[in-house]
Amino acid sequence: MGKFIIGLIIVVLLIAGIVYYNSANKKSISGESIASDSVAAGSGNSNHVVEMSEKGFSPKELTIKRGDAVKFANIGTIEQWPASAMHPTHTVYPGSDIKKCGIGEEKNIFDSCRDIKPGESWSFTFNEKGTWGYHDHSNAGIYGKIIVN
Numbered sequence: 001m002g003k004f005i006i007g008l009i010i011v012v013l014l015i016a017g018i019v020y021y022n023s024a025n026k027k028s029i030s031g032e033s034i035a036s037d038s039v040a041a042g043s044g045n046s047n048h049v050v051e052m053s054e055k056g057f058s059p060k061e062l063t064i065k066r067g068d069a070v071k072f073a074n075i076g077t078i079e080q081w082p083a084s085a086m087h088p089t090h091t092v093y094p095g096s097d098i099k100k101c102g103i104g105e106e107k108n109i110f111d112s113c114r115d116i117k118p119g120e121s122w123s124f125t126f127n128e129k130g131t132w133g134y135h136d137h138s139n140a141g142i143y144g145k146i147i148v149n
Helices: 002-024
Strands: 027-029 032-034 047-053 056-058 061-064 069-074 082-084 121-125 130-136 139-148
Touching: 047 061, 056 139
Parallel strands: 047 069, 061 139
Antiparallel strands: 027 032, 047 056, 069 121, 082 130, 130 139
16 A cells, blocks of 8 residues: 555656746747747647747747737837847848838838837738748847748
């Protein structure tokens, strides 16, 4: 009987450890979880989230399907401006250009065209296949990559 109880305690501790490890390795925003630094599409998920903070973008690299939207959510304490590479023109993603900000074409370009305040978000739908580098226009040393299949 004593061996059974010890075995049961060990199993419970192992399960608790696994649950703790999994929850410690997830980042959450508005009930959505990001579990790693590279997220792959394939589950039909079109509700992808990239968290922005003074530490950078998370995940730093995201693989999605053509037509999927990505929400850039500012969970940090500073304003951030996600935009297509290269700084400062934002012209790498097809059709994007910082010159199109403020003239009614914002919804068609990979550029938030403004700082996103802490607690706010901005979304963009990727309709072009390819690998698209992006950065924080307000701090060009912060960058990431969206891979569209």
